[in-house]
Amino acid sequence: MPLLLLSLGDGPLGRFVDDSLGRPARDVTIGHVTGAGRELLVDRGFRVVDFVASPDEVDAVYVGGGNTFAIWHELIESGTAQILDEQVRAGLPYIGLSAGAVIAGPNIEPAGLLDDPAEAPGLKTTAGFGWIAEVPIPHAGGMLPAYPPAVIERTFTEFGGRFRLLALDDDQALIVDENGARIVTSP
Structure with a gap:
């Protein structure tokens, strides 16, 4: 189950795809699921399609950034979470950026200080995919104004x-x- 979980920089993206699939970007179709980052994939030379429309025709899958709770709610409600889980567990390479990285872990609850859970009022569970044992906390360096060091520190204090x-x-x-x-490193 190859996973690339990014915080912000996409430095290892090309190498990850090449290592996982043995093909250069121009020969790889990535299924974009949701969240920010579709343009990034196109700029890097990948063919990008809608994962939901063509889940069996992609070489890798990408879930981008945004509100973790809203993205997770959308994936669950649409049934896409189940398809993703089955395909990634079967070996489909997964690329997650920010919120897309958080949902790969066992639970998204610790993202509650980074993103507003109220943006997903119908969300019934915070259990994530559980592909890894840890909950990734992106932007942990506190360099982005939306995620200052105090919020990151509080996240580790409250949820650690x-x-x-x-x-x-x-x-x-x-x-x-x-x-x-x-x-x-992921510059």
């Missing part, structure tokens, strides 16, 4: 006792592949 949290600075990413899990 109940969840395994993984801090990802904006220039870091987590790669999970056949070699294990490792944090890499």
Whole structure:
């Protein structure tokens, strides 16, 4: 189950796709699910299609940034979460940016200080995909004005006792592949 979980920078994207699929960007179709970042994929030379319309015709899948709770609610309500889970567990490479990284973990509740849960009033569960044991906390370096160091520190204080949290600075990413899990630079 190859995973690339990005905070903000996309430095390892091309290498991850090449390592996972053995093909250059121009020969890879990525299914965009939701969230910010579609233009980034196009700019990097990938063919980008709507994952929901063509889930069996993609080489990798991408979930971008935005409000974690709203994105998770949309994925669950549309049935896309189940399709994604099945395909990623079967080996489809997954690329998640910010909120897309958070949902890969076991629970999205710790994102509640970074994103407003009220944007998903119908959300019935905060259980994430559980592809990794930790809850990624993107923007952990506190460099973006929306996520100052005090909010990141409070997230770890309030949720660190109940969840395994993984801090990802904006220039870091987590790669999970056949070699294990490792944090890499992601300028």
